Amino acid sequence: MKKLWLSLSLNKKLALVAVGLGAIALFAGDPYGGTTIKVNEKAIALSTVENADKVSVTELADWIIKGKSDFELIDLRSEEKYNEYTIPGSQSIPLPQLSSSDLLRNQKIVLFSEDDVAASQAWFILKSKKYKGVYILDGGLNTWKEKVLFPKAPANGSKDDLAKFEKMK
Amino acid sequence: MNAPFFKFEYFNSDVSLIIAFVIGIAFGIALEKGGFGRATILASQFYFTNMRVLKVMFTAIVTAMLGLYFLSVIGFVDLSLVYLTQTNLLPMAVGGLIAGLGFIIGGYCPGTSMVAVATGKLDAMVFVVGMIFGILVFGEMFPGIENFFNSGFMGTVTLPSYFNLSYGLVVFLVVLMAVGAFAAAEWGEKVMAAKTGKEKL
Amino acid sequence: MTSITKTIIHAFEKDEGHEHIHIPAKPYSNPYLVGIGLGLVLLAAFVIMGRGLGASGALSTIVATTVNTIAPEHASGNNFYSEYVGDGTTNPLMDWLIFQTIGVLVGGFISGTVSHRVFKGVEKGPRISTKMRFVYAFMGGGLLGYGAKLARGCMSGQALSGGAVLNLGSWVFMMMVFVGGYAAAYFMRRQWT
Numbered sequence: 001m002k003k004l005w006l007s008l009s010l011n012k013k014l015a016l017v018a019v020g021l022g023a024i025a026l027f028a029g030d031p032y033g034g035t036t037i038k039v040n041e042k043a044i045a046l047s048t049v050e051n052a053d054k055v056s057v058t059e060l061a062d063w064i065i066k067g068k069s070d071f072e073l074i075d076l077r078s079e080e081k082y083n084e085y086t087i088p089g090s091q092s093i094p095l096p097q098l099s100s101s102d103l104l105r106n107q108k109i110v111l112f113s114e115d116d117v118a119a120s121q122a123w124f125i126l127k128s129k130k131y132k133g134v135y136i137l138d139g140g141l142n143t144w145k146e147k148v149l150f151p152k153a154p155a156n157g158s159k160d161d162l163a164k165f166e167k168m169k
Numbered sequence: 170m171n172a173p174f175f176k177f178e179y180f181n182s183d184v185s186l187i188i189a190f191v192i193g194i195a196f197g198i199a200l201e202k203g204g205f206g207r208a209t210i211l212a213s214q215f216y217f218t219n220m221r222v223l224k225v226m227f228t229a230i231v232t233a234m235l236g237l238y239f240l241s242v243i244g245f246v247d248l249s250l251v252y253l254t255q256t257n258l259l260p261m262a263v264g265g266l267i268a269g270l271g272f273i274i275g276g277y278c279p280g281t282s283m284v285a286v287a288t289g290k291l292d293a294m295v296f297v298v299g300m301i302f303g304i305l306v307f308g309e310m311f312p313g314i315e316n317f318f319n320s321g322f323m324g325t326v327t328l329p330s331y332f333n334l335s336y337g338l339v340v341f342l343v344v345l346m347a348v349g350a351f352a353a354a355e356w357g358e359k360v361m362a363a364k365t366g367k368e369k370l
Numbered sequence: 371m372t373s374i375t376k377t378i379i380h381a382f383e384k385d386e387g388h389e390h391i392h393i394p395a396k397p398y399s400n401p402y403l404v405g406i407g408l409g410l411v412l413l414a415a416f417v418i419m420g421r422g423l424g425a426s427g428a429l430s431t432i433v434a435t436t437v438n439t440i441a442p443e444h445a446s447g448n449n450f451y452s453e454y455v456g457d458g459t460t461n462p463l464m465d466w467l468i469f470q471t472i473g474v475l476v477g478g479f480i481s482g483t484v485s486h487r488v489f490k491g492v493e494k495g496p497r498i499s500t501k502m503r504f505v506y507a508f509m510g511g512g513l514l515g516y517g518a519k520l521a522r523g524c525m526s527g528q529a530l531s532g533g534a535v536l537n538l539g540s541w542v543f544m545m546m547v548f549v550g551g552y553a554a555a556y557f558m559r560r561q562w563t
Contacts, residue, residue, distance in 0.1 A: 011355075014402050015348045021235050022344030025337040031241030031248045032336070173420025188418060189466045193473020195411045196423055196526075200474070201481035203404035208493035208507075212562040215555035221401045226530065228405020229412060233534035236413040252421040254522055254532055256539030261528070264521025265543035268514050269550020272525075273558050275510015276493060279425035279518060280526040282511070283471060284478030289490040292500075292507040299511020300426070304433045306512065307519040311450035318520065326538040339536055351402075 044127055053123065054138040055110055061148045064088055071108035071133075076118045077141075087112065087144060098122055105131050112137035112144070172246040197284055206284035208276030208292060215273050217361045220354035227347040238340050258321035275299065412534060419466070422531020426518040428471035430454055435462050450519075495562040506561055 005013070047053060063071070064087075073090035075082050082092040093101050095118050103109060109131065111119040119136045126134045137144070171177045175185055203225045204210045213219035241248040272278055275296045277285060282300070285293030311318070329336040415423055434454035438445035445451040456462050482488040494503040518524035521543045523532065529547065532540020 010400065011351075011402055014406075015351065018231055018235070018344050019348060021239075022341040025235070025238055025340040025344075028239065028242045028337050030336060031238050033241075033244065172417045174418050176420045185419060185466060186464060186469045189469035190473040190476075192411060192415050192418075192423070193470035193475075194477035194480070195414070195473075196408070196470065197474035197477020197479075198481040199404060199408040199411055199477075201478045201487070202399055202485075203401065203408065206478055206482060206487070209495065209562065212495075212555075212558075215551045216559070216563055218563075224401035225405040225408060226525075228402050229408035229530060230533040232406050232409025233412040233416065233530075234536065236409070237416055237534060240417065246417060250420050251416055251535060253535055253537050254528070254539060256537065256542075257522070258539065258542065261521040261539040261543045262546050264517045264519070265528075265546025266550040267517030268521065268524065268543075269517075269547040269552075270554050271510045271513030271515075271517055272547060273510070273551045273554045274561075275507050275514055276562075277507075277510070278514060278525040279429065280423075280474060280524065283425065283474045284482075285493065287475045287478035288482035288488045290493050291490065292492045292494065292503050295504045295507040296511040296514075297429075299508035300429055300515035300518075301433055301511075302508070303512035303515025303517075304426075304430055304519055305437075307516045308433065308437065308448060308450045311448055314520075315449060323538070328536040328538055328541060331538050336536070343536070 044124070047127070053135050055135045056138050057144045057147050060087070060110065060137060060144075071110055071135075072103065073110050074103075074112070074122075076111055076113040076122050081114075087141070095122055098125060103131070105129075106133070108133040108135070110135045110137060112140050115140040115142050172240065173250055176247070176250040196280070197287065200281055200284045201288065205281040206288045206290070206293075208285065208290070211278075211281060212273060212276050217357045218365070220358055223354050224351060227350060231344055231347045234340060234343060238336065253325040253327070256321075256323040256326045257319065258323060260318055260321060271303075408530075409534075412530060415531075416534070421466075422527065422534065423470065424467045424523065424527035424531065425471060425474070426515065426524040427467040427527060428465070429515070430519060431462055431465050431468055495560070497563070498561045503561065506558070 008016070060073075073087060075086045075090045075092050076095045076098070077092075078094050079092055082090075086092070090112075093103075095113070103126075109126065111122045111126075111134065113119045113122075116136065116139065119140060123134050123136050139146075174180065180188075200206065204221055205225070210219055211222055214222035237246060237248065237251070240246040268278070275282075277293055277296045279300060282293045282296045286297060327336075327339075328334075329339045332339070334342075412423055415421060431454045434445065434451040437451050438455045445455060454462060479488065492500050492503055494500065498506075514524070518527075521528060521539075523529075523540070523543070525544075525547065528537075528540040529544040533544055
């Protein structure tokens with residue numbers, strides 16, 4: 001081997017070194033250290049037009065009552081708040097820990113926070129990591145409390161809603 | 170230690186000017202040693218008689234690319250802080266075409282013309298005057314072409330992100346491409362030398 | 371060696387008859403080694419400054435500053451000039467690229483002197499006059515100045531520096547430079563060969 005190496009001209013040696021380094025580069029990994037995300041802003045902006053990524057509180061209440069379990073309900077608030085009160089069936093993943101969570105890309109994920117803000121931020125983070133089924137609870141916990149927990153009976157109050165409310169309790 | 174040093178404020182911008190000067194000296198020495206201070210050598214690239222330009226340029230790119238890549242992977246350099254020009258696709262393509270024409274007609278590019286001026290070449294001095302004129306024309310025309318200048322904006326895009334390949338893979342492919350180009354260049358030079366019976370410079 | 375000597379003699383053929391002591395120039399080194407050297411300089415710039423090298427930018431700054439001195443309103447109304455002149459808080463001539471370019475002049479001179487390659491002359495092929503060479507040099511310079519500004523950089527800034535960081539626009543620029551050069555090479559062959 002050594003003889004073979006020595007017999008090569010300088011240029012060929014340089015070429016071999018270069019190709020060797022290049023080959024190592026194939027396995028050496030991401031030079032950005034994994035903190036960058038590629039965002040297709042157009043796609044993300046477009047997906048907001050349909051409002052397809054929003055879930056209303058009544059819809060969510062419906063799913064819970066029906067016992068739907070094909071989605072992950074994520075409470076983005078701090079653990080203290082989670083322990084105080086949370087929407088039934090949710091798991092606690094405070095926003096700062098979202099990146100290191102073990103949520104899978106093909107899961108249906110419903111995010112909520114106090115209001116829309118943190119949920120929207122989390123939505124963006126997950127979308128840019130190419131998560132497919134990410135949804136924001138429209139209005140967050142505040143609206144949940146308003147419409148589902150302590151609803152003011154609407155003028156033409158529907159029996160359905162109150163019935164749902166009773167079931168929730 | 171964190172790199173790039175300037176971005177981590179190891180020194181201020183006045184010192185950076187001194188560093189610029191020193192780096193410039195090294196740059197000038199490398200260019201001159203490479204024979205790039207001579208229009209005849211630069212131009213012979215396009216007649217396949219002397220492929221120095223391609224060899225030096227791509228070797229330099231590969232060296233810097235590999236160096237930057239591995240220093241980033243080990244965490245010494247924060248690659249996200251290294252400056253990346255924005256990409257304006259069509260203006261850069263058209264600008265490249267025009268620059269290429271200028272290269273073969275004028276015989277220099279901006280950096281090499283400086284080296285040639287420093288070694289006394291009169292045509293390089295004329296070239297620099299021409300460049301100043303060209304920049305002036307561009308500046309005066311600017312209001313009219315400003316829209317074109319800003320068209321095709323793609324943000325800061327790298328080859329890996331555009332082609333959706335891993336950075337390491339692109340590094341590998343670039344190395345392969347460069348080595349392939351070198352092999353072709355060596356072969357091309359031999360063929361031309363045999364044809365014309367000339368020694369290359 | 372003989373071809374280098376021949377070229378040097380050619381460079382003086384249409385000259386005014388200056389006398390020069392003829393010291394044969396040293397031959398050029400292995401291009402790959404030079405390339406590695408250049409690459410290391412570029413790498414140093416990235417590691418120290420977080421930016422690459424450049425050339426056309428320095429000239430642009432000088433042009434813009436001059437225009438601004440002569441006709442300030444015209445310069446400030448023009449987005450190209452005003453960007454180089456800045457907002458008046460810093461001296462635009464205290465610019466990284468300008469200092470780097472001065473360094474290039476010094477470095478080129480040093481290296482050329484050491485290798486006995488500094489002499490007054492005109493680089494051209496044997497089939498063309500000095501006068502025509504100057505005409506072409508001016509034209510080429512004009513095109514290059516214009517093209518480099520349109521592309522936001524030249525070979526040093528875009529092709530070399532941008533190339534090393536795998537910038538898409540830079541690689542497109544670099545490829546088009548080769549296209550343009552090879553396309554026009556046929557028409558310019560009288561100048562060089």
